Amino acid sequence: MAILVTGGAGYIGSHTCVELLNAGYEVVVVDNLCNSSSESLRRVKEITGKDFKFYQIDLLSRKDFEVVFKQNKIEAVIHFAGLKAVGESVRLPLRYYHNNITGTLVLCDLMQEYAVERMIFSSSATVYGMSESVPIAEDAPLGATNAYGRTKLMIEEIMKDMHVSDPKWSIAILRYFNPIGAHSSGRLGEDPNGIPNNLMPFITQVAVGGLKELQIYGNDYPTLDGTGVRDYIHVVDLARGHLKALEKVMANTGVEAYNLGTGRGYSVVEMVSAFEKVIGRRIPYRITDRRPGDIGICYSDPTKAERELGWIAEKGIDEMCLDAWRWQSNNPCGYVEEDTILVESIIS
Template sequence: MEPIDDRIMVTGGAGYIGSHTVIELIEAGYTPIVVDNLSNSSLESLKRVEEITGKEVEFHNVDILDEKALDEIFETRNISSVIHFAGLKAVGESNKIPLKYYNNNITGTLNLLNLMDKHRVKKIVFSSSATVYGDPHTVPITEEFPLSATNPYGRTKLYVEGVLQDLAASDPEWSCILLRYFNPVGAHPSGKIGEDPKDIPNNLMPYVTQTAIGKREVLSIFGNDYNTHDGTGVRDYIHVVDLAKGHIAALRQIHNKKGCVAYNLGTGHGYSVLDMVEALKKASHRDIPYQFVSRRKGDVGSCFADPSKALKELNWKATHNQDDMCRDAWNWQSQNPNGYRD
């Protein structure tokens, strides 16, 4: 199926999920225009996207807080819709510097939306998060669950969701899709791009792979007293390529449906931290020493999706299993022990 509109602004497009989505956009026939301030990403990721796809990627080193520079891109590039990834995303860090999170994630998004409104670009796919469900009382989680947040990062996602819902309710021309991600892992099967946190990782898998390759002596597992099958936290880990494909499905839907709709992007299966450690051991043929430490503030015991709405309305579902995720995560880490700095 050919895309209806061509030029897609991708904020945060040099990041982990963004760079994988740029590949899928190119392969689906779209023209991504990447806007990223490189604060937690690397230009090398886009160079490798170009190697993988054989296409040049247009890149603008612009912060979404820079209204003037962002306005110029809208002015000159004939954007048809926006996929909005740009934002700070570490749960632990958000507890320590909440103002920075509110300023970047909320003020930055308001800047973006004001300019979209000005230039009549009224289609947006927003990178939300399962953190908007707070501490769910039951699993699996459907999109109708009550929303709350247990940390400032989650609150920024919840707030932006509310803004987009209000916007769509106020103006029938707006079409907004909220994609609530569960836990992205894995890497492109080429091993050329993957997750490369610049500082302390905020997701489990880089800790596990960095321990397997010897960059970390021991993996710290936060909490072993949750009400789960082995006491460690259970999450819905989803392969980043499946997640990227979810954005293509959302873009196609955005032309058919006005208003604001939320979709879970997950597999519908929960794996514990120890389950993932064992799967990565198998993929890497390496030992992964670990120790239990106290729970992190804001973490919940069990969190996995009911992804049936995305299947029904977007015709999307995850196709990679736990072994695929760990194989590709290890393939990326073993080829790039120091990430893009190699």
């Protein structure tokens, strides 16, 4: 019996695969590699010393995707696959709605056909929209402010409707706050395509010389220093949260949402200062306009996850910055160098 991980080659997916394999689970990965690299999966095998199946398949292709269910006995699904850039979703909303929602519908249809009724869904704190108060608990009003967040919110509603139609469904909706950091080995980390959309890879790219300076989007928010405040969580803590959620859905039915965060917010300037402390030098930055769809303050109330899943974030901001820097300094161009070497060796 295997755990199907969609989007398993991505940043959070690859770290979760490490935790699953180390915990003794059989893993099957599906990823179309549109914003990830197969090199991450090779390194997952290197870190864990364990093998697993990988299918390069787009969830939008039901015919191709069904092969995975035919060839494997799937016990549960961890669903990461989807487009995830807030700014891009504002510019290209139809692409996001089609990819994220239609891909999930195809997945759920196949799960239903093959009697796979346990799922962990990768949601986001963006479903809370312009929250009027912090910390944000799971029962806070929902209302995303951008197309990316709305796809997550719509999929959450789909999950709830599936359970209403068939009470045997068991689904954990995990609302991530801001994952940063990397595996302590320095072999796995965040490797965005082009200019990063998230803060930490932007900082690390400036630190390694890939970018000239950090852009800080807005300094007129109602915060201590005017820059946006977010709840940053180490990606390994986040990955381990999926294992706790998996234990929960295997033992229960129903649909429950859980915040995965630390319960503390840091401003962009505070994050830059923390990273400068780790590397021992300054990070040049420039203030620019706010990004469409961004909000000022967002941090979690994670007590429900602690109470019902037995999960709590353990790693602090210094460890997050140190692991992020270890990854980036060891892999200044991300996975691209390894991919190039691999292609060249095949050609020669």
